[in-house]
Amino acid sequence: MLYTKELERLKYLTLKNNNDNYEYSTTLNSNCKQDLEWWSHNIVASTNPIRKNSYKLEIFTDASNTGWGASCGSETVSGHWSQEETQFHINSLELIAAFFGLKCFAKDLKDIEILLRIDNVTAISYINRQGGVRYTHLHHIAKEIWQWCESRNLWIYATYINTKDNIIADFESRKELGNTEWELNNTHFLKIVSIFGEPSIDLFASRTNSKCQDYVSWHPDPGAIAVDAFTVCWSNYHLFYAFPPFSMVLKTLEKVILDRATGIVVVPYWTTQPWFPIFNKLLIQEPIIFQPSEYLLSLNNCRMSHPLHQKMKLMAGLLSGKHS
Missing domain, CATH: 3.30.420.10 (Ribonuclease H-like superfamily/Ribonuclease H)
Known part of the structure; x- marks a missing residue:
């Protein structure tokens, strides 16, 4: 049934637009052609088993x-x-x-x-x-x-x-929108890509804010290739992108070292944090500093500024754990 609807719709519209003239000729559109190709490949071997409703x-x-x-x-x-x-x-x-x-x-x-x-x-x-x-x-x-x-x-x-x-x-x-899925503005992300290269996976993302086609989510997500970035090996990807929750920055840096991985990590520019020296040690290229701005971060495409936008700077670095 799935591969008859396009043909049925074309037939209906053609007859409607030509006074029910069954002698009228029409041209198959691309969707109809794709469905006919399916029949061509499957009609000989296809079966329709009796369903048990089990x-x-x-x-x-x-x-x-x-x-x-x-x-x-x-x-x-x-x-x-x-x-x-x-x-x-x-x-x-x-x-x-x-x-x-x-x-x-x-x-x-x-x-x-x-x-x-x-x-x-x-x-x-x-x-x-x-x-x-x-x-x-x-x-x-x-x-x-x-x-x-x-x-x-x-x-x-x-x-x-x-x-x-x-x-x-x-x-x-109907769950209310949480405030944990802040993402970097696309303009700033493109600047990162132009300097550090195109990442192949976004390690901390969801369906609505991922920066890469492949991404890992924190909770079950219909488009994610895996759940929980800390359960996959980061060195399997030639260049990852990570914008972790601020509370997980240290754990993220430890994972970079453990997996001897290379990737782009975005963190707040907080020089007094205990992880800041580790971040600097892992740098293999000069970091990019983003100054405070109400447009620096966005939340699920909402017009909402981060509560710390007036004073928060962000730092994006190309890190590698291969020489740690």
């Missing part, structure tokens, strides 16, 4: 105007929307929330059936019908979900749950 996983998801939430068993995950996503219709957000729940709880699973519990009937319909013809933006999200599942041989089915019964996921989706 679900190995049950995931509850919900979306609000500010964020998304999901729960599975005793585990919960949540996050906030990007600035662009805040403009999306709630039906789109509910589908995306379901996708994020799958990514957080099922990304390492294969060959099982999963039950999704959602309180939005439109999202349920687009999942169970494997897309739709009427709303292309919803179809594209549903298609991305199913293709992600297809690559893992996962079969999903969505059922309705009343909002008042979807307590945990609803609570997670």
Whole structure:
């Protein structure tokens, strides 16, 4: 069903625009061609096994105007929307929330059936019908979900749950924005890259503020390649980027030494801190100093200045633990 919707929509629009003339010729668009290529590659070997409705996983998801939430068993995950996503219709957000729940709880699973519990009937319909013809933006999200599942041989089915019964996921989706995910302004980050080079991974990030395509999050995150930067080996990356919470600067420097890694580390310019001499010792290039500014840091694309912006300087350094 997933690979028929584009053709069905093209047929519907062509007939509508040509007075239901079935003799009219039309041109296939790129989406239709991609779907036909899928059929060409898969039709001979494809099967449709009888489903047992034996679900190995049950995931509850919900979306609000500010964020998304999901729960599975005793585990919960949540996050906030990007600035662009805040403009999306709630039906789109509910589908995306379901996708994020799958990514957080099922990304390492294969060959099982999963039950999704959602309180939005439109999202349920687009999942169970494997897309739709009427709303292309919803179809594209549903298609991305199913293709992600297809690559893992996962079969999903969505059922309705009343909002008042979807307590945990609803609570997670409405969490207030915390003040722990401050990120360096992109203008300043680009200056760092122009001097030190392009990093391959962001070690302290989330889906909405990562500076690299690959990133490690502090909590479960739908796009992260790992959780908790201190559990991965930093020397596996030719150049990492790290803007750690201020309370973890010393631990970050110790990790650079332990892994004999090379990367860019951004810290506050606090000369009296016990980690400051260690930072200077690890430098392999002159650091960059950023003067206090209300635009130096941002929080999840909000127009909010850091409470210390009037007096806080930041320092970015290219560090290496190979010679420590």
